[in-house]
Amino acid sequence: MTPSILACEVGGCEQVNADYADHWAVQGGHFYVVCDGIGHNENTAAAVSEFCERLKGELSGGIISDETTLGDAIINAVRSLEQRRGSFAFCMTAALKLNDSLVVAHCGDCRLGFLTPKGVDWKTVDDVPHYKLHRDGVLDRDSYLKARHLVSCKIKPGVIRESLKVYSLDNPEPQCMLLCSDGFWSYVEVDLEGTPVLSMEVIDRMLPELASSASDNFSVILV
Template sequence: MRSASPPRAGSATGGKHMIYAARSVTGKRANNEDSFFVPKGGEISLAIVADGMGGHSAGNIASAIAVEAVASELKKGGPGGPAALVMNAVNHANTAVFEYASAHPECKGMGTTLVMALLFKTRFVAANVGDSRLYHYHAGKLRQVTVDHSYVAELVASGYITREEAARHPRRNLITRAIGTRACERVDIFECDWEENDALLLCSDGLYSELEDEDLVRVLKESETLDAACASLVELALASGSRDNVSVVLVENGEVR
């Protein structure tokens, strides 16, 4: 997969280039409450997807604030290793959304999921809050890196229901963690290795809720470019019945050619 006209961005350590593609559509919803980030020019190598929630456009505001807060904090850098920087950035996003909601009564209760990856030549640091996901595509196989913070995910982990039952559960959209709904929130951090030509897929639940992992793998294998893969994934989710906003970011670990 190659992007036809990819944004260029040095890695977080200033070396290897990454290839990015992204797409976000409103779908059958009245508004698009998702936000995403991919770098432009020589910015830090970073990918983010956030899925907002809250009435009166508050979800859109929450996701936009969270994405901007994470990106701006990581661009500043600071002491500590990558995992500490990522944790600090996500905590900063939580504070930013929570304080905005506290200052604007019409936005009370707003929040957002967040999934992100800070990228290096041979590894990446991922974080998530909520049920937006990050997948690692390596050697033709797809692995979900993040763990959903949702009611049904907890039921599956406890053995009460199967993954198939979770997909049809009436409370499948209930998340147990979110950015900005309280002053402090738990954040999951993942430090993973990856190789040249590997890819990461970050997405909101509007994408994966209607698709099986096999569908995602097939699109990634058959698409000639990242841009084409993004378009195909979104189109497939909508055609399969997704009633939510659909957002996807793809990143390939490889030199821009």
């Protein structure tokens, strides 16, 4: 399904956009991916873009329908990228949407969630040391946002399979699915508290503001 919103922008305070967002049809479903390059430089930006192109090639080769095959495709794309680029690091959240399930792949602090009448129901957990402190109420939201940039899990050369979290979710009635980097959710999360329709309006309204004034690059897909 084509996203209702797909945006990938350099923040107003950045010079290079190392975020990336893309989607494409696969056998039996559709694939969505957002990436957040760590380090705002041309090499990282090129590596993230090339990773997604190589992943597209991996996913076009056959039936990708479960956690193992999706995880293997991602690792294979990273391995082929290692041969061309000496250093890179990025966070990623991806979703393989099938008729009866949703396979999620996650590494870092990009997020995936569903818009609900009570706000966003996040289905991924930030891979940063301070997230548990925030979840347990030891750190408030502002303190967590200031401390979250030390990402403990990331896609990088030599990444091990265990760093990549891949799991399936039930995919019942159609829902609004949101994939985004931290440059997006850290700005708009508190405003996404209404119905899915209201949240979509908030997202659409805030995108131009983020593109002109955000302190970080951002990528977002809303399906």
